[in-house]
Amino acid sequence: MKLELREITEQRVRIKRDLPPTILGLDGLSQYRVVDAVSLDLQVSKDGSKYWLGGQIDALLKIECGRCLDMFEFKVKIDIDLLYLPLSDDKGASDVLVEESDLRAAYYQDEQIDLAQLVMEQFQLAMPMKPLCRDGCQGLCVMCGGNKNFESCQCVESWEDPRLSGLKSLLEQ
Known part of the structure; x- marks a missing residue:
């Protein structure tokens, strides 16, 4: 699912969407499975060729316990705060000092932001290092x-x- 940046004509736009689990294109190799629709509630602000995305992603995932290997439901509520820049603004592969603000930067190409890719990246970042089905597993x-x-x-x-x-x-x- 793509967010067409050309269609954003206002300074600030609110986007509320429910993405079906099938749109994420997860295969059986993934460490999690999306149980229900992924809820996106985003604010998009435009500043020239820069776009700021802020908001929340809510989803219910099934993940495997790191101790007993049983699948269990894991609710994720992820806060988004990203600055999207055109891919041409990328500094390339040279050695540069990474600053705090760089960790919140992402890049778009062809005037589109791939929301499915954004959601999958955020799921990966939200996964616990050692998921447990319960504290006393x-x-x-x-x-x-x-x-x-x-x-x-x-x-x-x-x-x-x-x-x-x-x-x-x-x-x-």
Whole structure:
């Protein structure tokens, strides 16, 4: 879904859209799945060839728990504050000092902003490093692979460092 910048004639425009999950083009390789429509509520301000996008993205995602591997629902509410510049204003691949304001800059091409790409980037940034289905998630048994949240197993989790086996034999003597 593209935002046509040519069609923005006013100084400030409000855009409210619900993007269907299918428009994001996520394949089975993604670490998350969009459950319901993605709600966009954006303000677009125009200043010459620069466009400021501010607002919110709301969505419900299904992601995999980092401990037990169960899928669980994860609600995201993302605040957007980006300055879009024409791609020609890019400084290129030379070494430059990145400033705080550069982290909020993005680039558009052909007088369009790809809203689906924006949403997917923001989802990636909003993902927790180690998602947990709940605070007390016990994960999987390392021996049998059973989910400790729902079943208890009789596996004995003992591990000995093979480098210390020589010392263990000395202690047994």
